[in-house]
Amino acid sequence: QPRIMAVVNQKGGVGKTTTAVNLATALAACGKKVLIIDLDPQGNASTGLGLEAAQRETGAYEVLIDGASLKDATQPTIVPNMWIVPTTPDLAGAEIELIDLDRREYRLKDALAADPLLYDFVLIDCPPSLSLLTLNAMVAADCVLVPLQCEFYALEGLSQLIKTVERVRQNLNPVLEIQGVVLTMYDKRSSLNEQVAADVRAYFGDKVYETAIPRNVRIAEAPSYGKPALLYDIRCAGSQAYIHLASELLRREQGQ
Amino acid sequence: QPRIMAVVNQKGGVGKTTTAVNLATALAACGKKVLIIDLDPQGNASTGLGLEAAQRETGAYEVLIDGASLKDATQPTIVPNMWIVPTTPDLAGAEIELIDLDRREYRLKDALAADPLLYDFVLIDCPPSLSLLTLNAMVAADCVLVPLQCEFYALEGLSQLIKTVERVRQNLNPVLEIQGVVLTMYDKRSSLNEQVAADVRAYFGDKVYETAIPRNVRIAEAPSYGKPALLYDIRCAGSQAYIHLASELLRREQGQ
Ligand SMILES: Nc1ncnc2c1ncn2[C@@H]1O[C@H](COP(=O)(O)OP(=O)(O)OP(=O)(O)O)[C@@H](O)[C@H]1O
Ligand SMILES: Nc1ncnc2c1ncn2[C@@H]1O[C@H](COP(=O)(O)OP(=O)(O)OP(=O)(O)O)[C@@H](O)[C@H]1O
Ligand SMILES: [Mg+2]
Numbered sequence: 224q225p226r227i228m229a230v231v232n233q234k235g236g237v238g239k240t241t242t243a244v245n246l247a248t249a250l251a252a253c254g255k256k257v258l259i260i261d262l263d264p265q266g267n268a269s270t271g272l273g274l275e276a277a278q279r280e281t282g283a284y285e286v287l288i289d290g291a292s293l294k295d296a297t298q299p300t301i302v303p304n305m306w307i308v309p310t311t312p313d314l315a316g317a318e319i320e321l322i323d324l325d326r327r328e329y330r331l332k333d334a335l336a337a338d339p340l341l342y343d344f345v346l347i348d349c350p351p352s353l354s355l356l357t358l359n360a361m362v363a364a365d366c367v368l369v370p371l372q373c374e375f376y377a378l379e380g381l382s383q384l385i386k387t388v389e390r391v392r393q394n395l396n397p398v399l400e401i402q403g404v405v406l407t408m409y410d411k412r413s414s415l416n417e418q419v420a421a422d423v424r425a426y427f428g429d430k431v432y433e434t435a436i437p438r439n440v441r442i443a444e445a446p447s448y449g450k451p452a453l454l455y456d457i458r459c460a461g462s463q464a465y466i467h468l469a470s471e472l473l474r475r476e477q478g479q
Numbered sequence: 480q481p482r483i484m485a486v487v488n489q490k491g492g493v494g495k496t497t498t499a500v501n502l503a504t505a506l507a508a509c510g511k512k513v514l515i516i517d518l519d520p521q522g523n524a525s526t527g528l529g530l531e532a533a534q535r536e537t538g539a540y541e542v543l544i545d546g547a548s549l550k551d552a553t554q555p556t557i558v559p560n561m562w563i564v565p566t567t568p569d570l571a572g573a574e575i576e577l578i579d580l581d582r583r584e585y586r587l588k589d590a591l592a593a594d595p596l597l598y599d600f601v602l603i604d605c606p607p608s609l610s611l612l613t614l615n616a617m618v619a620a621d622c623v624l625v626p627l628q629c630e631f632y633a634l635e636g637l638s639q640l641i642k643t644v645e646r647v648r649q650n651l652n653p654v655l656e657i658q659g660v661v662l663t664m665y666d667k668r669s670s671l672n673e674q675v676a677a678d679v680r681a682y683f684g685d686k687v688y689e690t691a692i693p694r695n696v697r698i699a700e701a702p703s704y705g706k707p708a709l710l711y712d713i714r715c716a717g718s719q720a721y722i723h724l725a726s727e728l729l730r731r732e733q734g735q
């Protein structure tokens with residue numbers, strides 16, 4: 224059975240998509256079979272992996288609302304060992320449509336349970352909110368990975384996030400835990416980043432990954448070429464950090 | 480009657496809150512009476528203006544769901560000429576609660592219409608989504624101000640935003656228009672920023688403000704002191720840019 228991780232933070236622009244896409248690529252480069260599910264109506268993960276609009280006919284919306292099978296909604300990516308369930312245009316309306324559906328929080332979990340999954344990891348990229356799409360990810364997942372930008376507003380939302388994880392664990396998914404916190408766009412010279420990072424480590428202890436992802440323009444350039452940073456420029460500091468993050472994650476998983 | 484502007488972009492972390500807070504402060508510094516409405520459950524605008532949790536008893540949730548009057552939900556801020564309707568803790572659940580309410584998209588518009596408003600400007604800070612909270616802002620507003628980070632993922636979401644504005648104008652609010660686009664966290668030395676900015680100006684023409692807001696660490700530091708950048712460090716490049724933006728906006732409004 225694969226390890227299913229929801230990449231969650233309701234604070235916007237903290238590097239959820241960038242982490243989902245590049246961590247998945249680094250895990251695939253280590254020989255792991257990885258599925259990435261794009262649950263964000265913006266479809267940034269689908270774009271970051273080079274999917275044209277025409278390639279997004281069956282995806283997350285069809286799985287959640289129409290009951291399409293995961294197999295039908297999955298397609299290979301430009302990265303070997305990596306597959307994707309893309310965002311489809313209707314996903315923007317899914318939040319409202321899910322409200323009246325049966326088992327509305329379990330739709331993704333049920334879809335993942337229906338097919339024998341031949342992956343080692345499933346990463347779910349979430350939108351910047353704690354609404355029904357993100358809840359579906361948290362119910363389907365074994366754990367949550369939290370990308371965190373070391374700035375004040377990003378710190379503020381953490382208590383809401385922890386409360387939501389707690390609520391989901393008590394009512395909907397008893398195994399859910401925060402597997403780790405990844406510091407993103409981290410600039411060692413910035414005293415603000417240092418201060419916030421110290422607060423985060425004091426709060427989360429060793430759940431915070433040693434590997435911090437530096438701010439690196441090559442990471443921001445890669446999506447315009449439809450590639451993860453690791454394919455765009457494997458030697459840049461950003462790609463190297465995601466490679467280190469993947470090996471740290473694998474060590475952590477084996478130690479479990 | 481005040482000019483009501485919704486600060487909207489479903490892409491996360493592009494500077495919506497920072498623009499709402501600092502532009503409102505700069506307008507207040509010009510002697511305009513400004514109300515800021517925090518419609519984001521994260522409550523970053525409330526924090527950025529120094530409101531403690533205890534000061535947030537009546538706010539956006541009570542207005543939208545309980546029908547509290549705007550007057551009851553409004554309080555002064557540390558900035559002269561500026562008032563706020565803060566986020567209250569229950570706002571996180573408002574998206575789902577609004578679904579079954581009568582006139583669910585008009586709740587904010589009705590609340591603004593009920594009281595004679597003694598402001599020159601009302602700025603509404605929105606969450607990073609195009610859901611019912613943001614729709615309430617777009618229905619209540621005269622126009623939309625779009626903060627935009629000049630990066631590829633942020634560019635991608637623009638067509639969804641334009642379609643939503645179009646749909647709201649046709650079905651819910653016939654006056655709604657995009658008043659302007661503000662380039663945020665702009666680094667003149669970054670070729671990525673330059674390229675994306677060129678695309679944005681080609682698409683939006685003179686709706687794009689001349690004033691671009693530079694990336695400036697003092698802007699990111701200010702919220703941890705509970706102050707807008709203009710009160711934290713008026714001389715920094717970020718504060719100066721928001722002051723220029725306010726005067727450019729006033730010129731544009733007078734020219735209307
Ligand atoms: N380490 C980094 N260095 C430089 N730029 C980065 C880095 N990580 C992410 N970015 C850029 O910052 C922006 C925000 O990142 P991203 O879109 O991944 O965040 P997100 O949390 O998924 O946003 P949203 O909340 O909208 O889903 C993007 O333009 C991305 O390219
Ligand atoms: N010009 C700037 N220079 C440096 N940092 C900035 C600038 N503008 C915003 N920031 C910082 O970038 C982060 C994102 O900005 P902000 O929270 O205002 O965006 P947002 O669009 O409101 O995010 P969300 O989508 O979560 O509501 C914050 O930590 C903020 O302090
Ligand atoms: Mg994203």
Ligand SMILES: [Mg+2]
Pocket residue numbers: 495496497519523605606
């Ligand atoms: Mg905000």
